[in-house]
Amino acid sequence: MAMSCDHPDLLPLDEALARLWAALPAPASSEVRADRDDPAADLAAMDGVALRSEDGRAPRRLLGTLYAGDDPAAFTVTPGTAVRIMTGAALPAGADAILPVEQLHETEGQIHPQAIPEAGDHVRRRGGQACAGDLLLPADQPLNVARTALRAWVGRPLPPPRRIRVAVASTGDELVTDPLPHQIRDSNGPMLAALAHALGADVERRPALPDDPETLAAALRNPGGVRILMTSGGVSMGEHDHLPAVLKDLGATILFHKIRLKPGKPMLAAQLGDLLVLGLPGNPVSAYLNALLFLPVALAKLEGRALPDPWRRARLAAPVKHKGDRPLLHPCSLEDGQLHPLPGKGSADLVTLARADAFAWIEAPGQEAGARVRYLTVM
Numbered sequence: 001m002a003m004s005c006d007h008p009d010l011l012p013l014d015e016a017l018a019r020l021w022a023a024l025p026a027p028a029s030s031e032v033r034a035d036r037d038d039p040a041a042d043l044a045a046m047d048g049v050a051l052r053s054e055d056g057r058a059p060r061r062l063l064g065t066l067y068a069g070d071d072p073a074a075f076t077v078t079p080g081t082a083v084r085i086m087t088g089a090a091l092p093a094g095a096d097a098i099l100p101v102e103q104l105h106e107t108e109g110q111i112h113p114q115a116i117p118e119a120g121d122h123v124r125r126r127g128g129q130a131c132a133g134d135l136l137l138p139a140d141q142p143l144n145v146a147r148t149a150l151r152a153w154v155g156r157p158l159p160p161p162r163r164i165r166v167a168v169a170s171t172g173d174e175l176v177t178d179p180l181p182h183q184i185r186d187s188n189g190p191m192l193a194a195l196a197h198a199l200g201a202d203v204e205r206r207p208a209l210p211d212d213p214e215t216l217a218a219a220l221r222n223p224g225g226v227r228i229l230m231t232s233g234g235v236s237m238g239e240h241d242h243l244p245a246v247l248k249d250l251g252a253t254i255l256f257h258k259i260r261l262k263p264g265k266p267m268l269a270a271q272l273g274d275l276l277v278l279g280l281p282g283n284p285v286s287a288y289l290n291a292l293l294f295l296p297v298a299l300a301k302l303e304g305r306a307l308p309d310p311w312r313r314a315r316l317a318a319p320v321k322h323k324g325d326r327p328l329l330h331p332c333s334l335e336d337g338q339l340h341p342l343p344g345k346g347s348a349d350l351v352t353l354a355r356a357d358a359f360a361w362i363e364a365p366g367q368e369a370g371a372r373v374r375y376l377t378v379m
């Protein structure tokens with residue numbers, strides 16, 4: 001494990017993400033087998049006419065029309081006849097090819113082929129995709145929308161997707177709506193609720209919690225049916241930073257507390273029964289970045305999706321120096337595909353956060369202009 005000498009207790013970010021991923025359950029997903037041949041009949045792949053290829057360019061009398069879903073038993077194609085057919089309709093007996101509308105002339109109930117049809121032209125053959133019983137997808141594959149469609153296709157649809165319920169509660173006695181100079185407004189609450197909403201969660205904002213262990217404990221003991229509680233503040237070393245101790249007293253499993261990241265070091269994740277607590281640091285940039293990194297991972301695992309990879313890569317347009325031993329996420333604007341470092345003022349700098357397009361990953365002692373680095377885009 002790549003630990004820092006100065007901070008032996010700090011967990012590397014990737015390891016913290018891996019712990020969160022491992023700790024959460026994913027819904028079981030069974031293998032997917034074809035319940036019948038796919039297609040289950042020979043189907044038209046183009047709008048046109050179904051005919052016998054062996055009669056070449058001879059004119060054909062039209063017997064009628066088959067639309068997708070029609071029973072093809074209504075017609076039999078014999079020499080000198082054809083059936084008008086739409087994409088997705090099953091071929092009538094006797095026909096072995098589709099001639100698209102673009103390749104025929106039509107006069108009073110007759111079609112005149114303008115091309116020589118060949119057997120199998122524009123026909124999706126029965127079993128061409130899969131035969132009944134074929135394995136289409138092994139068990140325990142992460143869910144994605146295409147796999148959702150495949151399960152419905154074979155008659156084993158998943159229950160309708162449900163959004164994961166997430167509550168957001170800021171903590172801190174300093175949070176008020178009409179602040180005096182020594183107080184502040186709660187910006188983390190709306191920020192984290194907006195992020196969770198953008199990530200597809202079913203979010204509820206809770207009133208800010210005071211810096212009081214009893215009240216915190218009561219809120220944790222009664223999560224109100226949510227699966228994830230995101231708090232901000234109260235996870236560092238201050239005398240009012242009660243959350244870690246309260247969680248321990250309640251018997252929670254601490255997945256990690258304090259990670260090797262700047263900003264965002266005091267990040268905490270814990271499980272209390274079925275409740276996942278993401279204890280974000282109070283500083284706005286720290287809260288934002290940790291939520292952007294950890295919440296998508298938790299949601300993906302609980303929903304059965306693959307581990308998300310939020311990182312992209314681009315070149316730095318200017319150097320970034322960095323002395324600390326924690327990797328730095330540095331705010332940047334993105335112009336012409338390049339990362340332009342912004343003069344950020346640290347983890348309390350909400351103004352620069354609001355102006356940034358991206359956060360570049362910078363290891364000590366920094367990166368030169370032109371270096372290709374990984375970065376996160378802001379939401």
Ligand SMILES: Nc1nc2c(c(=O)[nH]1)N[C@H]1C(S)=C(S)[C@@H](COP(=O)(O)OP(=O)(O)OC[C@H]3O[C@@H](n4cnc5c(N)ncnc54)[C@H](O)[C@@H]3O)O[C@H]1N2
Nearest residue numbers: 170186187188189233234235236237241265281282283286
């Ligand atoms: N002795 C130490 N002090 C601190 C350390 C440390 O390692 N040793 N870590 C620092 C780091 S890094 C951070 S980040 C902060 C995080 O501390 P907490 O998570 O306990 O957060 P608070 O102390 O409650 O608040 C920090 C800061 O953020 C403001 N804040 C809090 N909630 C909100 C909100 N909802 N909206 C906007 N701003 C908020 C709060 O007023 C503080 O200014 O700790 C360092 N200290």
Ligand code: MOO
Nearest residue numbers: 263264265286347
């Ligand atoms: O690491 Mo704290 O999150 O800078 O300010």
